[in-house]
Amino acid sequence: xxxxxxxxxxxxxxxxxxxxxxxxxxxxxxxxxxxxxxxxxxxxxxxxxxxxxxxxxxxxxxxxxxxxxxxxxxxxxxxxxxxxxxxxxxxxxxxxxxxxxxxxxxxxxxxxxxxxxxxxxxxxxxxxxxxxxxxxxxxxxxxxx
Amino acid sequence: xxxxxxxxxxxxxxxxxxxxxxxxxxxxxxxxxxxxxxxxxxxxxxxxxxxxxxxxxxxxxxxxxxxxxxxxxxxxxxxxxxxxxxxxxxxxxxxxxxxxxxxxxxxxxxxxxxxxxxxxxxxxxxxxxxxxxxxxxxxxxxxxxxxxxxxxxxxxxxxxxxxxxxxxxxxxxxxxxxxxxxxxxxxxxxxxxxxxxxxxxxxxxxxxxxxxxxxxxxxxxxxxxxxxxxxxxxxxxxxxxxxxxxxxxxxxxxxxxxxxxxxxxxxxxxxxxxxxxxxxxxxxxxxxxxxxxxxxxxxxxxxxxxxxxxxxxxxxxxxxxxxxxxxxxxxxxxxx
Numbered sequence: 001x002x003x004x005x006x007x008x009x010x011x012x013x014x015x016x017x018x019x020x021x022x023x024x025x026x027x028x029x030x031x032x033x034x035x036x037x038x039x040x041x042x043x044x045x046x047x048x049x050x051x052x053x054x055x056x057x058x059x060x061x062x063x064x065x066x067x068x069x070x071x072x073x074x075x076x077x078x079x080x081x082x083x084x085x086x087x088x089x090x091x092x093x094x095x096x097x098x099x100x101x102x103x104x105x106x107x108x109x110x111x112x113x114x115x116x117x118x119x120x121x122x123x124x125x126x127x128x129x130x131x132x133x134x135x136x137x138x139x140x141x142x143x144x145x
Numbered sequence: 146x147x148x149x150x151x152x153x154x155x156x157x158x159x160x161x162x163x164x165x166x167x168x169x170x171x172x173x174x175x176x177x178x179x180x181x182x183x184x185x186x187x188x189x190x191x192x193x194x195x196x197x198x199x200x201x202x203x204x205x206x207x208x209x210x211x212x213x214x215x216x217x218x219x220x221x222x223x224x225x226x227x228x229x230x231x232x233x234x235x236x237x238x239x240x241x242x243x244x245x246x247x248x249x250x251x252x253x254x255x256x257x258x259x260x261x262x263x264x265x266x267x268x269x270x271x272x273x274x275x276x277x278x279x280x281x282x283x284x285x286x287x288x289x290x291x292x293x294x295x296x297x298x299x300x301x302x303x304x305x306x307x308x309x310x311x312x313x314x315x316x317x318x319x320x321x322x323x324x325x326x327x328x329x330x331x332x333x334x335x336x337x338x339x340x341x342x343x344x345x346x347x348x349x350x351x352x353x354x355x356x357x358x359x360x361x362x363x364x365x366x367x368x369x370x371x372x373x374x375x376x377x378x379x380x381x382x383x384x385x386x387x388x389x390x391x392x393x394x395x396x397x398x399x400x401x402x403x404x405x406x407x408x409x410x411x412x413x414x415x416x417x418x419x420x421x422x423x424x425x426x427x428x429x430x431x432x433x434x435x436x437x438x439x440x441x442x443x444x445x446x447x448x449x450x451x452x453x454x455x456x457x458x459x460x461x462x463x464x465x466x467x468x469x470x471x472x473x474x475x476x477x478x479x480x481x
Contacts (some may be wrong), residue, residue: 028189036193043196085435096465106465117397117465123192124357124398125331125436132189132300 027135034139035119042115048108052097055115059094063087065141075134082129086122093118174248178219178280178369181271181319182209183264185287186227187299192358194395201358202227205286205329212366213246219369220247220276224267226287228301229258243270262298262305268318280324280369280377283316283346286360289331290338292425292480309333313341322346324377327384329361332437334403335478336451337425340418343411348381350388353458353478354401355436361388361402378406382457389459397464403476409455417451421479428480437478451477 038058045051066087070080092103097114099105106114130138186202193199206225213221223244230238238258245253253274260266291298291308298307316323323346328338334353342349350361365383368375385402392400424445440446456476463469 026189029191032189032191032193033198036196036198039193040196092466110464113397114465117463119193120357120396120398121466124355129435 027132027137027139030139031135032123034142035122039115039119043112048111051111051115052108055097055111055118056094059090059097059118061142062138063090063094065138066090068141069134069137072137075137076131079130079134082131083134085129089121093121174276176218176220176247176276176279177373178216178282178366179275180212180216180219180221180282180284180363180366182206182212182221182223182363183267183283183285183287184209184223184225185285186225187229187301188288189300190358194359199359201360202286205360208363209284210244210246212363213244213251214249215367215370216246217249217370218373219279220245222246222271222275224264224270226259226299228299230301241266243267245274247276259299259302259305262302262307263311263315264318265315268315271319275319281320281322282325282327282366283319283323284327284329284363285312286329290328290333292335292337309338309341313338313345316345324348325350325381325384327361327363328352329356331355332478332480334401334405334476335437335480336414336418336421336440339405339407339410340414343407343414346407348377349403349405349407350381350385351403351405352401353403353437353439353474353476354399356402357392357396357398357400359392359395361385362391385457385459389461393461399463399466399468399471400459400461401474401476401478402459404457405476406455413452413454417446420445425480435480438481439474440477440479441475442481443479446479450475453477 038054041054042051045054066083069075070083070087075083092101095101096103097106182205184202184205186200190201190203191198192201202225206223209221209223213223221244223242223246225242227240227242229240239256241257241259243254243257244251257266257270260269288298290312294306294308294310297303299305316326322344325348326342326346328334328349328351331352332354334349334351338351339349352361361384363384365380365387368380368383381404385404389400389402392402421440424443441450453476458474458476460474462471
C-alpha cells in the first residue's frame with residue numbers, strides 16, 4: 001500500500017513538473033528573451049556610439065553562435081538549412097548597421113527603431129525556422145561566448 | 146478501506162484526463178452571424194513589444210472572448226489549439242479549449258483533444274451546436290499554413306500533418322461555404338491557398354508576406370452588430386484596413402494585407418495556381434516559415450503577372466532592409 005501511494009506521488013510530481021520544465025527548456029523562448037534583452041540595452045544606452053556597439057557586438061555573437069551550432073553533428077540537415085537562412089538575415093542586419101555590402105548605414109537617430117526592426121523580423125519567423133533544441137544550443141553558446 | 150483509497154487515487158489520476166464540457170440549455174435562436182475563431186497555440190507564439198513579453202495566441206483568445214460577450218446578435222466559437230501534454234507520462238491531456246458564446250452569453254465550453262492535424266475535433270463540437278442561419282466567418286490565427294506536407298506544424302503532435310490541402314478540406318466540415326475567411330498568418334496570400342478557397346468562401350483576408358505575431362484585429366466584427374446589413378466586401382475591407390493601421394503604428398517591418406474577392410478571382414486563378422503548384426513540387430524550400438517574395442519576381446510569372454482583379458492590398462514597406470525602398474507589391478506572395 002505504501003509503495004502504491006509513493007508511486008502515485010512520484011507520478012503526480014512528474015505530471016506537475018513536466019510543463020514547467022518544458023517552458024524552461026524552450027529554446028525559442030530563450031532566444032527571443034535574449035534578443036529582447038539586447039533591444040532593451042540598446043534603448044537604455046545613451047550615446048549612439050554605445051547603441052551601435054551593443055548591436056554590432058550582439059549580432060556578431062549570434063552569427064558566431066550559429067556557426068558553432070552548424071558544426072554540431074547532432075544538428076539535423078533541415079535545421080542547418082534554417083540556420084543558414086537565420087545567419088544570412090543577421091549578416092544583412094550587421095552590414096546594414098555599418099553601411100556595408102550595398103546597404104545604407106543606419107543613421108544614429110534611428111538605432112532604437114533598427115533594434116526593434118531586428119527583433120520584429122526575428123520574432124515573426126526566423127526564430128521558429130529552427131527546432132527548439134537547436135535554438136537552445138544557440139542560447140547556450142551565446143552564454144559561453 | 147484499501148479499496149476506497151485505491152479508488153480515490155485512481156479518480157485523482159483520471160480527473161486530469163477528463164473532458165469538462167459546460168453547456169447551458171438555451172433554446173436554439175436565430176443569429177445574424179457565426180464567427181469561428183481558430184487559434185493555434187501548439188508552437189512558440191511569444192513576441193515582445195516595448196520590452197514586455199506577449200503570447201500571441203493567449204492575446205487573441207482574450208480578444209475573441211470579448212467579441213463573444215459583445216456579440217448580442219451573433220454567436221462566437223473559440224477553439225484554442227494548445228499543446229497536448231501527456232499527464233502522468235501516459236494519459237493524453239485534453240489541453241485544447243473551446244468556448245461557445247451566443248447572444249453575448251457563454252453557453253458552452255470545455256477541453257478536448259485533437260483528432261489528427263486538421264479540424265476534425267473542432268468541427269465535431271461545432272456541428273452539433275452552431276445555428277443554421279446567418280453569416281458564417283472563419284478566423285484563423287497561427288503560423289503560416291504550409292503549402293507542402295513535409296513540415297512539422299503542431300509542436301506537441303509532430304506526427305499530425307497540417308497544410309493548405311488539409312486546411313481547405315477541413316473548413317468544409319464546419320460550413321460548405323463561408324462569407325469570409327481571415328488568415329492571420331504569414332505568407333498565405335499565395336495563389337495555391339487562394340485557389341483552394343475559391344469554392345469555400347466569398348471573401349478572404351490574408352497576408353502575401355510575413356505577418357507580425359501581433360496579428361490582424363477582429364474588432365471590426367462590431368460592424369455586424371451596428372450595421373447588420375453591411376456587405377461582406379465592406380466587412381473584409383474594414384478588417385484589412387484597421388489591421389493595417391494598427392500594425393503600421395507599431396511595426397518597422399514590411400506589412401502586406403490583402404483582400405481577395407474569391408468569386409471574381411475564381412475566373413482566373415486556377416491557371417496560375419497550377420503553374421505555381423508545379424513550381425513548388427520542384428522547389429526545395431530551405432525551412433518552414435521562410436518569407437515569400439512578390440510572385441512578380443518569379444521567373445514562371447515573368448512574362449505574365451498574375452492578375453489582381455478582385456483584390457486590394459494594404460502595403461507599407463519596411464523601415465530598413467533590402468526592401469526599404471520598395472514602392473509597390475502585388476497581392477500575390479510566392480516562395481522563391
